[in-house]
Amino acid sequence: MRKTLPMLPWLPERPVGFPPIASALRDPDGLLAAGGALTPEWLLAAYRRGIFPWFSDDQPVLWWSPDPRMVLIPDEIRIRRSLAKRLRNGGFRVSVDTAFERVVAACAAPRVGQPGTWITVEMQAAYERLHRLGAAHSVEVWRGGELAGGLYGVAMGPVFFGESMFSRVPDASKVALVHLARAMNVGGGRLIDCQMHTGHLASLGARDIARSEFIGYLEQWLGEAGSDRRETVDGVLAPTWSFDAIDTFA
DSSP states (O other): OOEEEEEOEOOOOSOOOOGGGSSSSTTTEEEEEESSOSSHHHHHHHTTOEEEEETTTTOOEEEEOOOOOEEEEEGGGGOOOHHHHHHHHSSSEESSSSSSSHHHHHSSSTTTTOOOOOSSSHHHHHHHHHHHTSSSEEEEEEEETTTEEEEEEEEBTTTEEEEEESSSTTTTHHHHHHHHHHHHHHTTTEEEESSSOHHHHTTTTEEEEEHHHHHHHHHHHSSSSSSSOOOOGGGGGBBEEEEEEEESSS
Protein backbone atom coordinates (compact mmCIF):
# COMPACT_ATOMS: atom_id res chain seq x y z
CA MET A 1 0.00 0.00 0.00
CA ARG A 2 1.33 3.43 -0.91
CA LYS A 3 2.04 5.54 2.15
CA THR A 4 0.24 8.89 2.24
CA LEU A 5 2.63 11.80 2.56
CA PRO A 6 1.89 14.69 4.93
CA MET A 7 1.23 18.12 3.47
CA LEU A 8 4.56 19.56 2.39
CA PRO A 9 5.84 22.66 0.60
CA TRP A 10 5.98 21.82 -3.11
CA LEU A 11 9.13 23.10 -4.81
CA PRO A 12 8.99 24.09 -8.50
CA GLU A 13 11.89 23.13 -10.74
CA ARG A 14 12.91 26.80 -10.89
CA PRO A 15 14.21 28.70 -9.04
CA VAL A 16 16.39 26.50 -6.83
CA GLY A 17 15.47 27.17 -3.22
CA PHE A 18 14.37 25.45 -0.01
CA PRO A 19 12.12 26.41 2.90
CA PRO A 20 13.75 27.15 6.27
CA ILE A 21 15.33 24.07 7.87
CA ALA A 22 13.41 24.79 11.08
CA SER A 23 10.16 24.00 9.24
CA ALA A 24 11.12 20.33 8.75
CA LEU A 25 8.65 17.87 10.25
CA ARG A 26 9.19 16.00 13.49
CA ASP A 27 7.26 12.99 12.17
CA PRO A 28 8.67 11.71 9.97
CA ASP A 29 11.83 13.25 11.37
CA GLY A 30 13.39 15.83 9.08
CA LEU A 31 11.02 15.69 6.09
CA LEU A 32 11.25 19.21 4.68
CA ALA A 33 9.76 19.49 1.19
CA ALA A 34 8.84 17.71 -2.03
CA GLY A 35 9.47 18.51 -5.67
CA GLY A 36 12.35 20.40 -7.19
CA ALA A 37 14.67 18.24 -9.27
CA LEU A 38 17.74 16.02 -8.98
CA THR A 39 19.94 18.29 -11.05
CA PRO A 40 23.44 19.20 -9.88
CA GLU A 41 22.19 22.69 -8.99
CA TRP A 42 19.53 21.29 -6.65
CA LEU A 43 21.82 18.68 -5.09
CA LEU A 44 24.69 21.09 -4.47
CA ALA A 45 22.32 23.63 -2.94
CA ALA A 46 20.83 20.92 -0.73
CA TYR A 47 24.09 19.59 0.65
CA ARG A 48 25.42 23.04 1.45
CA ARG A 49 22.29 23.59 3.56
CA GLY A 50 22.30 20.23 5.36
CA ILE A 51 19.56 18.72 3.18
CA PHE A 52 19.57 15.47 1.20
CA PRO A 53 17.11 13.63 -1.09
CA TRP A 54 15.53 10.33 -0.04
CA PHE A 55 12.44 8.80 -1.64
CA SER A 56 11.02 5.66 -3.22
CA ASP A 57 10.07 4.94 -6.83
CA ASP A 58 6.39 5.69 -6.16
CA GLN A 59 7.08 9.07 -4.54
CA PRO A 60 8.12 12.53 -5.74
CA VAL A 61 11.59 13.80 -4.85
CA LEU A 62 11.59 14.26 -1.07
CA TRP A 63 14.10 16.43 0.80
CA TRP A 64 15.21 15.75 4.39
CA SER A 65 17.14 17.37 7.23
CA PRO A 66 16.74 15.23 10.37
CA ASP A 67 17.35 16.34 13.94
CA PRO A 68 19.57 15.04 15.45
CA ARG A 69 22.12 14.38 12.72
CA MET A 70 24.56 11.45 12.82
CA VAL A 71 28.15 12.43 12.04
CA LEU A 72 31.60 10.88 12.27
CA ILE A 73 34.60 13.00 13.22
CA PRO A 74 37.48 11.42 11.23
CA ASP A 75 39.88 11.08 14.15
CA GLU A 76 37.14 9.51 16.29
CA ILE A 77 36.65 6.44 14.12
CA ARG A 78 36.61 3.34 16.31
CA ILE A 79 38.63 0.37 15.06
CA ARG A 80 37.95 -2.72 17.12
CA ARG A 81 40.40 -5.58 17.28
CA SER A 82 38.62 -7.71 14.67
CA LEU A 83 38.50 -4.81 12.20
CA ALA A 84 42.16 -3.98 12.81
CA LYS A 85 42.97 -7.56 11.92
CA ARG A 86 40.94 -7.26 8.70
CA LEU A 87 42.81 -4.09 7.79
CA ARG A 88 46.16 -5.80 8.28
CA ASN A 89 45.45 -9.25 6.89
CA GLY A 90 42.28 -9.07 4.83
CA GLY A 91 44.02 -8.97 1.47
CA PHE A 92 42.15 -5.83 0.46
CA ARG A 93 43.18 -3.20 -2.07
CA VAL A 94 41.59 0.24 -1.78
CA SER A 95 41.06 2.72 -4.61
CA VAL A 96 39.23 5.99 -5.24
CA ASP A 97 36.91 6.90 -8.14
CA THR A 98 37.88 3.92 -10.30
CA ALA A 99 34.44 2.26 -10.29
CA PHE A 100 31.93 4.91 -9.21
CA GLU A 101 28.98 3.58 -11.20
CA ARG A 102 29.62 0.03 -9.99
CA VAL A 103 29.70 1.17 -6.37
CA VAL A 104 26.43 3.08 -6.71
CA ALA A 105 24.79 0.12 -8.45
CA ALA A 106 25.99 -2.23 -5.71
CA CYS A 107 24.63 0.10 -3.03
CA ALA A 108 21.32 0.15 -4.89
CA ALA A 109 20.99 -3.63 -5.00
CA PRO A 110 18.25 -4.97 -2.65
CA ARG A 111 19.55 -6.11 0.73
CA VAL A 112 18.54 -9.28 2.52
CA GLY A 113 15.13 -8.75 4.08
CA GLN A 114 14.44 -5.58 2.08
CA PRO A 115 12.04 -5.66 -0.87
CA GLY A 116 13.54 -2.70 -2.71
CA THR A 117 15.91 0.23 -2.54
CA TRP A 118 15.70 4.00 -2.17
CA ILE A 119 18.57 4.42 -4.66
CA THR A 120 16.34 4.57 -7.71
CA VAL A 121 17.51 4.65 -11.31
CA GLU A 122 16.86 8.41 -11.24
CA MET A 123 19.02 8.79 -8.14
CA GLN A 124 21.84 6.74 -9.65
CA ALA A 125 21.87 8.94 -12.75
CA ALA A 126 21.86 12.10 -10.60
CA TYR A 127 24.95 11.08 -8.63
CA GLU A 128 26.73 9.93 -11.75
CA ARG A 129 26.28 13.48 -13.09
CA LEU A 130 27.74 14.86 -9.86
CA HIS A 131 30.65 12.46 -10.19
CA ARG A 132 31.41 13.72 -13.69
CA LEU A 133 31.45 17.26 -12.27
CA GLY A 134 33.96 16.23 -9.61
CA ALA A 135 31.59 16.59 -6.65
CA ALA A 136 30.68 12.94 -5.96
CA HIS A 137 33.29 10.29 -5.18
CA SER A 138 33.58 6.60 -4.42
CA VAL A 139 35.97 4.55 -2.32
CA GLU A 140 36.33 0.99 -3.64
CA VAL A 141 37.59 -2.06 -1.76
CA TRP A 142 38.88 -4.96 -3.84
CA ARG A 143 39.90 -8.51 -2.98
CA GLY A 144 41.28 -10.95 -5.50
CA GLY A 145 40.44 -8.57 -8.34
CA GLU A 146 36.75 -8.46 -7.37
CA LEU A 147 34.82 -5.49 -5.98
CA ALA A 148 34.26 -6.48 -2.35
CA GLY A 149 32.72 -3.32 -0.94
CA GLY A 150 32.77 0.44 -0.96
CA LEU A 151 30.97 3.69 -0.34
CA TYR A 152 30.06 6.89 -2.16
CA GLY A 153 29.07 10.43 -1.32
CA VAL A 154 29.61 14.11 -2.01
CA ALA A 155 32.78 15.97 -0.95
CA MET A 156 32.70 19.71 -0.28
CA GLY A 157 35.39 21.64 1.56
CA PRO A 158 36.27 19.73 4.75
CA VAL A 159 33.02 17.70 4.72
CA PHE A 160 32.19 14.35 3.13
CA PHE A 161 28.43 13.75 2.84
CA GLY A 162 28.11 9.97 2.90
CA GLU A 163 25.28 8.49 0.86
CA SER A 164 25.56 4.71 1.02
CA MET A 165 27.94 1.80 1.50
CA PHE A 166 27.91 -1.91 0.72
CA SER A 167 29.82 -5.10 1.49
CA ARG A 168 30.05 -8.35 -0.42
CA VAL A 169 32.56 -9.78 2.04
CA PRO A 170 32.63 -9.16 5.80
CA ASP A 171 33.84 -5.69 6.87
CA ALA A 172 34.63 -4.44 3.33
CA SER A 173 32.50 -1.30 3.76
CA LYS A 174 34.16 -0.67 7.13
CA VAL A 175 37.56 -0.87 5.43
CA ALA A 176 36.41 1.79 2.95
CA LEU A 177 35.20 4.05 5.75
CA VAL A 178 38.40 3.66 7.77
CA HIS A 179 40.52 4.63 4.75
CA LEU A 180 38.28 7.62 4.03
CA ALA A 181 38.46 8.79 7.65
CA ARG A 182 42.24 8.38 7.75
CA ALA A 183 42.68 10.38 4.53
CA MET A 184 40.46 13.16 5.84
CA ASN A 185 42.24 13.21 9.17
CA VAL A 186 45.65 13.50 7.49
CA GLY A 187 44.49 16.22 5.08
CA GLY A 188 42.39 18.35 7.41
CA GLY A 189 38.92 16.95 6.68
CA ARG A 190 36.57 17.79 9.54
CA LEU A 191 33.35 15.80 9.28
CA ILE A 192 31.68 12.79 7.64
CA ASP A 193 27.91 13.24 7.44
CA CYS A 194 26.15 9.94 8.14
CA GLN A 195 22.65 11.48 7.88
CA MET A 196 20.54 9.22 10.13
CA HIS A 197 21.37 7.10 13.16
CA THR A 198 22.30 3.46 12.65
CA GLY A 199 23.81 1.04 15.13
CA HIS A 200 26.34 -0.03 12.49
CA LEU A 201 27.78 3.47 12.20
CA ALA A 202 27.55 4.10 15.95
CA SER A 203 29.76 1.04 16.49
CA LEU A 204 32.39 2.76 14.34
CA GLY A 205 32.37 5.94 16.41
CA ALA A 206 29.66 7.99 14.71
CA ARG A 207 27.44 10.03 17.04
CA ASP A 208 24.35 12.20 16.99
CA ILE A 209 24.59 15.97 17.18
CA ALA A 210 21.86 18.60 17.12
CA ARG A 211 20.83 19.71 13.65
CA SER A 212 21.56 23.32 14.62
CA GLU A 213 25.15 22.35 15.45
CA PHE A 214 25.50 20.54 12.14
CA ILE A 215 24.14 23.49 10.17
CA GLY A 216 26.49 25.77 12.07
CA TYR A 217 29.45 23.72 10.88
CA LEU A 218 28.27 23.94 7.28
CA GLU A 219 27.79 27.70 7.51
CA GLN A 220 31.29 28.07 8.93
CA TRP A 221 33.06 25.72 6.51
CA LEU A 222 31.05 25.93 3.28
CA GLY A 223 29.67 29.45 3.46
CA GLU A 224 26.13 30.70 3.11
CA ALA A 225 24.70 27.26 3.86
CA GLY A 226 21.53 28.76 5.25
CA SER A 227 20.96 31.45 2.63
CA ASP A 228 18.86 31.33 -0.50
CA ARG A 229 21.86 32.12 -2.70
CA ARG A 230 21.39 30.55 -6.12
CA GLU A 231 23.61 27.53 -6.66
CA THR A 232 25.15 26.75 -10.04
CA VAL A 233 27.33 23.97 -11.36
CA ASP A 234 30.20 26.46 -11.11
CA GLY A 235 29.53 26.51 -7.37
CA VAL A 236 31.03 23.05 -6.85
CA LEU A 237 33.36 23.29 -3.87
CA ALA A 238 36.45 21.10 -4.11
CA PRO A 239 37.42 19.17 -0.98
CA THR A 240 40.08 20.84 1.14
CA TRP A 241 41.75 17.47 1.75
CA SER A 242 43.12 14.95 -0.76
CA PHE A 243 41.74 11.55 -1.69
CA ASP A 244 45.33 10.73 -2.68
CA ALA A 245 46.05 10.16 1.01
CA ILE A 246 43.98 6.96 0.89
CA ASP A 247 46.40 4.04 0.95
CA THR A 248 46.63 2.01 -2.21
CA PHE A 249 46.69 -1.18 -0.17
CA ALA A 250 44.93 -1.91 3.10
